[in-house]
Amino acid sequence: MKGARGFQVVSAFEGRGIHLPQRKTGASAGYDIEAAEDVLLLPRGMTLVATGLKAYMQQDEVLYLYIRSGLSVRHQLMLMNNVGVIDADYYDNPENEGHIMVSFWNLGTEPFQVEKGMRIAQGVFMKYLTADADTAGMGEERLGGFGSTGL
Numbered sequence: 001m002k003g004a005r006g007f008q009v010v011s012a013f014e015g016r017g018i019h020l021p022q023r024k025t026g027a028s029a030g031y032d033i034e035a036a037e038d039v040l041l042l043p044r045g046m047t048l049v050a051t052g053l054k055a056y057m058q059q060d061e062v063l064y065l066y067i068r069s070g071l072s073v074r075h076q077l078m079l080m081n082n083v084g085v086i087d088a089d090y091y092d093n094p095e096n097e098g099h100i101m102v103s104f105w106n107l108g109t110e111p112f113q114v115e116k117g118m119r120i121a122q123g124v125f126m127k128y129l130t131a132d133a134d135t136a137g138m139g140e141e142r143l144g145g146f147g148s149t150g151l
Contacts, residue, residue, distance in 0.1 A: 005057040005125050007031070010099045013052030017116075021053070021123060030066065030122025033102070039114045041106040046080050049114055054098035056091045057125055064124045065102060071120065076108035084121070 002008075009018045013036055021031035036052030055063045065084030071077050080103035091098040102121045106112055114120060130136070 002056055005055070005061060007053050007055050007123075009052055010054050010097045012097075012099070013050070016052065018052040019117070030124045032068070032119040033065070033100070033121040033123055035102075035114045035116055035118050035120050037116050041077065041104050041112040041114060043106050043109050043111060046103060046105050048101045048103055049120060051100045051102060051121075053100050054091055055086055055100060055123065055125075057088050058127075059088050060130075061088055061125055061127050062086065064126060065100070065121050066124065067102075067104075067121055068119055075112050076106065077112060078105050078107060079103060079121075080105045086123070 007020045009020070016036070018036055019034055021033045023029075023031055033051050033053065036050040039047060039049050041047045041049075057063060063086035065079065065086065067077060067079050084100075084102065086098075086100060100123075104114075104120075
């Protein structure tokens with residue numbers, strides 16, 4: 001059942017032991033997101049890590065993705081785009097069903113092994129404001145997935 005906001009498993013990962021994100025404490029802002037499969041992050045390289053998840057939310061909300069601080073500090077990792085932005089209309093798009101991928105950059109000199117089930121990112125839902133005379137949403141519908149709105 002879909003409500004106001006939350007997470008679902010994308011169809012390609014159903015039955016593969018994907019856990020829906022949860023907050024670990026009552027004061028945690030972020031929902032811990034796990035890797036959906038084992039991936040090796042090569043030194044000085046960028047790698048996309050599947051989560052097996054999609055997120056739904058209200059039209060005036062966004063899901064921000066941040067790296068978990070322990071991974072960044074202990075293993076010299078960062079998100080390639082620093083903060084991932086998951087728009088409300090990314091959910092269930094025809095290209096990839098809204099599958100959330102986390103783009104890691106390994107700044108270190110050693111490979112880093114991401115294991116399935118490892119908590120790799122945290123997602124924070126937030127409302128956002130728009131400018132006066134904003135016309136977004138009056139044009140074409142999003143059809144693509146990751147990076148589909150262009151450069």
